[in-house]
Ligand code: B12
Ligand code: SF4
């Protein structure tokens with residue numbers, strides 16, 4: 001196989017819609033950071049993080065003969081007035097990013113295969129067994145900050161990542177992570193309401209409201225975390241919002257990142273979603289991951305955390321819901337109002 005010119009790959013990446021691209025040699029990742037994180041229990045019940053750990057550490061297990069990992073980033077920051085108060089994390093307000101990035105990768109791989117018919121590729125966004133932040137760091141796109149997020153120079157941490165592994169070499173590789181710009185700052189560590197940032201860019205998912213509101217959808221959220229969920233229903237952006245390196249965000253113009261109608265809903269509207277409204281608002285967005293009852297549970301916790309007396313009639317109605325999770329959340333929120 002030929003050595004691929006990065007100038008051509010960069011051009012292609014831009015043409016399919018990615019904002020940043022970088023290239024890393026497909027060398028195994030030292031196991032320490034992943035295994036120590038899992039052993040400390042920080043993965044919570046995300047067993048899928050453990051199950052395919054060997055592949056996460058060595059992309060040659062995903063694509064035999066892997067030589068290069070191409071890493072893409074898309075800026076998603078929007079500042080639309082009608083969603084400025086949304087209780088949904090920014091990355092989830094528009095169309096599901098998985099499909100946006102997947103479509104772009106598909107177009108990239110298709111064009112690449114037309115030019116280099118014999119080439120082997122493996123593409124992944126988020127759910128594949130790859131450590132995307134490590135690859136983005138190796139590909140020179142930025143570094144992992146103390147808030148556990150990947151920070152780029154141009155877009156701050158408001159980027160989503162995806163990767164394509166190639167079984168061919170490219171003509172230039174990045175020299176490794178960009179310089180760490182956190183310096184003595186500790187704003188994210190001090191602002192995280194639940195103490196989930198445990199040092200060195202590590203996140204204890206058990207304590208992270210992003211995990212609790214997205215991944216922990218079938219059980220109750222510990223009470224000490226629920227009280228921190230005021231206006232927070234899906235995901236959490238606190239440790240990114242406070243970051244000085246995010247002070248000059250770039251507006252993501254592509255319509256795929258424009259907020260959908262669901263991002264205009266408030267906490268009470270989300271808590272009171274009927275199955276019909278859920279089917280109208282949620283499919284095609286990342287919120288589908290929380291499922292109907294999980295999303296309503298979160299919104300009810302947010303109402304309890306806010307202790308807004310006007311929520312009482314809705315909470316009383318929801319305290320008779322068919323879902324155990326929703327009923328028990330509503331009883332808790334009613335107790336919060338009574339305090
Ligand atoms: C599990 C997971 C979570 C968990 C754990 C979070 C975490 N930081 O690990 C939970 C559910 C909490 C979560 C939350 C969020 N997530 Co998430 N998540 C993932 C996932 C699937 C795996 C991450 C992982 O492997 N963690 C395990 C630890 C051990 O590895 P790590 O995160 O890479 O961190 C270590 C290494 O990077 C190492 N390291 C640092 N630099 C270098 C350099 C080299 C060369 C090496 C070898 C190692 C190394 O140090 C770090 C600490 O040990 C990735 C997608 C993917 N496939 O990678 C998305 C991903 C990290 N999530 C993403 C997003 C958007 C979020 C949220 C912002 C969503 C939200 N708004 O609510 C929050 C952010 C929370 C936070 N402060 O990090 C984006 C991050 C984009 C970005 N700019 O950083 C990703 C990349 C998905 C994507 N495709 O874009 N997430
Ligand atoms: S996403 Fe929220 S809960 Fe998770 S580490 Fe950041 S500030 Fe803490």
Ligand code: SF4
Nearest residue numbers: 145147182185188243
């Ligand atoms: S808030 Fe400060 S310490 Fe945290 S990631 Fe941003 S610059 Fe780094």
